[in-house]
Amino acid sequence: MKLSCFAPALVAAAAVAAVALLASSYYLTLASFILLYALVVLGLVLMTGFTGLISFGQAAFVGIGAYAAGYLAAVHGVPAWLTLLASLSLAVLCAAFIGALTLSMGGHYLSLATLAWGVVVYYGLGLIAPLGGFNGLSGIPPLQLFGVSFASERSMFVLIALCFMLAFRLMRNLLDSRMGRAVRAIRAGAVLPEAFGASAFRLKIAVFCTAAGLAALAGWLYVYMQRFINPTPFGLHMSIEYLFMAVIGGVGSLGGALAGAAVVVVLKQVLQDVLPTLLGRTGNFEMVVFGALMLGVLARANTGLWPFVARFVHRKTAKPVVIDAPADAVAALAHGRPLGVVGATLLQVDGVMKKFGGLVAVDRMSFHVSTGEIVALLGPNGAGKSTMFNLITGVLPASRGEISFKGQRIDGRSARQIAERGVARTFQHVKLVGDMTVLDNAALGCHLLGRNGWFRAMAGFNGREERAIRAMAMEQLRRCGLDELASMPAASLPLGKQRILEIARALCARPQLLLLDEPAAGLRHKEKQELAGLMKLLRAEGVTVLIVDHDMEFIMNIADRLVVMQFGQKIAEGSAETVRRDPRVQQAYLGVGVA
């Protein structure tokens, strides 16, 4: 293990020690608040930055954590470790409940639901008399954990710092894992994780609950630090502040949480000290100047401040990725996914129909794909190819007919279930997670092969499987000629390479059937040649492919068999030569009967 791995942790530990030993009471308090806020914002970065869910209710979870601990400790003398358990459980339960209700909603509805939740909790806390109401609850005893007393500010600060670093580590582990990749995939559209076997809904709930847990932890620490609690720090304005900190710091990275919290807290203190001397005491301009400065920051750096900092810390070069994984682990991943007997029917489509209201998009289509073939589904625009594709992949339900895969019915099944059976796909509009590396994007395909869940991922107990997954992903990248670019962010690739990356990702799922949706669309000639070469390579290795496209020349080159559609119906089927000469095909494409 290189020393540079430990460098950030060492720097952090040194900083914490320095502050704990040298800082005065006031600076200790400030630092404590910064880290507490950063803890909450960490969850928000996970939710908003990595999963794309905007929440206006994090302060409510802080409040729940704080009040659970405060009430139990002050009124019932419950020991601290137990109050921690209570805080976390209550917050996570509430999050699971709210999440189950609202996470199936889209962006705006979710934000409003979290906002509503925040307001309900705030006023609810004020209303419940045993919690002290709006006047608050005092008499909370100092924190005693395993015989150690954290009554002093210094010790409390050290504890808060430790909790933050632990939370950071857990989140980092989570994001670098199989679950983390699936979570990050949600931003490209819920259909992406579903296509690789991950339930977007369950992932969102897990993220929501994790963020709530982090907020509750912050609340628990807060109540033992302040030893007094009232509802005002848990109102809507605070939730808005947390979101503010997240965006100013940069929602794209965990470091943004710390940056945002630090900038906002420090700036407010500085303004409080400096403005009266500059502008006199005639008015209170802190809010105005603060808002104006934040607007300035956003105008200059609308992905937040952390990327500026990170530029000094990291440098994104295409350094070669070395993965050291035991061969048996990799083999274990691929176990149970044989490619099947060549020639047997793999996919059978029988009399499938799809109606959208009065429009018949797919009209009694029947065809089959045998193992080891490359079959192309062709047709002019509007023929119904993409709809057919979506029916096969489970994105849309068929109105009538049967689709079978390996002899089992798959029509009516969800995309996830179909993926579990060994079908992998690419997308017509490339769905990659732009700020994830090429390797991680590919590794998303291995989701169904892995087994480590949420908690194991956070704890970092998934090392063996992770390395195996990355080795597998690397292998597929090599197969597709992308291994040089493994550590580049996916957004930096040209479109052609992105399409190939999508194929590499699909291959990572070790599919028996590979479904490619317009892979050649938007590619230049050379890129199409590369793609064709890859197709031929795959066929030689026994992979079954169904391609949907309308580029005749590209298809003719690589497909074993073509199925031509027009107006939702099959008009021709056969080899490239047969189809090319078929008058109905010519008419469909050229519009005129050709002799």
Place this chain on the structure above:
Amino acid sequence: MDMQIFGLLMQDGIASGAVYALLALALVMVFTVTRIVFVPQGEFVSYSVLTIAAVQQGHAPGLVWPVAGGALLATGMELAERIRQRNPAGLASRLLVLFIAPLAACAFARFGIDANSAYALQALAAVLLVTAMGPLIHRITFRPLDSASPLVLLVAAIALHFVLVGLGLYFFGPEGSRLPQQEWSVPLLASLSIAPQTLMVVLASLALVAVFFAFFGHTLSGKALRATAVCRDGAQLVGISPDRSGELALGIAAFIGAVSGVLIGPVTTIYYDSGFLLALKGFVGAIVGGLAGYVLAAAGSLAVGLLEAFASYGASAAKEIIVFALIVPLLVWRSMVDPHAGEVE
């Protein structure tokens, strides 16, 4: 609860709901054109009321200073950009919007009216002054952010809200004001015991819904404005300026806010920070409309107003809890009926 109380509560709910609807409509309109969730919409309302109140109390309207300052800043920014681009095209109209109009409004508010002027004139001055703020805000705050994600735009709107509330506190002080009640003799209304003010607000909301619905849904310019929010580059390619659209949208929103203030000022006390809660309830209504539908936004706001009125009768200490807790099932229902309306692009 007897029929009379029921009727009174209904009236109160509709009156509040109509106010929220005005805000919701402005929010939806700004969002459909610019993708900004315009949190400070409520500040337009409070600024308008407090400016009129200040004039009536014999103070010079403090708002002229930020508006004048904003005009200078915006003009400076615009000129700097023009010089950089060496592009003098259309400069005259830009100066009109960013410099001449705001300063004229300031001059009128500062020198053209005083405590003894006719109420209508005072109101007009305030409305003009607040309306002039709209395009200025867009130019100064949102133009530099034209390529930002909706989340960043939302946070920028929040930051702007801090600035405006802080300025409001400074210029208007922490105490609130009311506008004098206009006594209009409308016999029909007296027998129905509906306050004329309430009727005005409701009529204004209905009119606005109709106008927006027709304009954005069925006219070319309205659709053009919507297009700019969906695809800036595409809009520019066909000759629609996203920035002009944004300024227009905020200008209209400011006008709506200012007029809303004039309408509700006599009925309730407005403070420097009243705007936020009004905008929040308007936001709820707007979300019910999926941030896209005007009729639904108005309906949602009305629902909020009615919920509030009845909850404040039934259990006033838990009023907020009831109203916001009931929002959630409403949202669940909406998202089931129209699953894609809530998506953030």
Place this chain on the structure above:
Amino acid sequence: MIQNKSFHSALALLLALAMGPAAADINVGVVISATGPAASVGSTQQRTVPILPTQVGGEKINYLLLDDASDTSTTVKNVRKLLSESKIDLLMGPSLTPNSLAVLDLLAETGTPMISLAGSGAIVEPMDAKKKWAFKTPQSDTHMATAIIKHMADNNVKTVAFIGFNDAYGEGWWREFSKLAELRKIQVVANERYTRTDTSVAGQVLKLVAAKPDAVFIAASGTPAVLPQATLADRGYRGKVYQTHGVANNDFLRVGGAKLDGTFVPAGPVLVAEQLPNDHPAKKPSLEFIRKYEALPDAGRRSTFAAYLWDASLILQDAAPQALKKARPGTPEFRLALRDAIEGTKDLHATNGVYNIGPDDHIGLDQRSRVMVRIDKGEWKYIP
């Protein structure tokens, strides 16, 4: 002998100079809520700081002013800053009750006395090891509530309806008021709440009016207290209306206008200083405060909230000389001595009455600290 005498006096003078308190400024932290929901209270207090006395017992007083935006976490941060960075000897403020409660621990930890400007008696009662460092100048809610209840009982009020803010203020008042009403056999027939920023209280008022009370008590402060009263007037309510001393400012009169006529408000004497009888102990200090306050630019008319801060400074003026005899400012001993001296304040005439502080009574006010006032044609009228 002369030589011995002068030698002795020289020696005595030298010793006195060596041991007496050296010149060191007294640092007073002032934490108030000048922004946020309580801005109308705190902004008047902020305005008062420049006119507070800057000298006592030969020492200079530095006032370090911080705004806590009505938020308890900010109060804690500010007080920590003042305690550890600025080494304050005394804290004046905060303006709000929960904020004052939040800093009790800090003050006890460092041994620093506080004179709070907040309303609830809970800040100083029941006395314990922490609260021995806490004092306050405003009359407690109980004190004012008693005056209201007494006036009600004297005026044959049998039923009363309550409406108050849905926050710490309203909650505190409800506790006191309901207790006292029960003692005096006055029946509370309604208990409603509203928020400061509500645009309408029609529902609440309908409920109040439906209960047909003899009187309505509104537990709110500042101009938001106008809303329920105006709505009551619009609904044609003819009974008595009582407000709390939190409305004792002129903006309330301005916004409420004619609809406020006939309201009863218990207030500190400073509100109607000119109308007090000449032998009222609060008259002279009140007039002096008013003269100074109303001379400030943009201050408007007198503010009872600002007067609390003024009284705190009077207490300091009274107590500091005794503390200075015992220790130097900036030391824990001085803070303890100051606390003891404040606790020993006797018969101090101030704008809010007469302060007689003792170990069990850290407010120290009595009957003379409140007067009943009636609003008459937009003016405060003293009821003797």
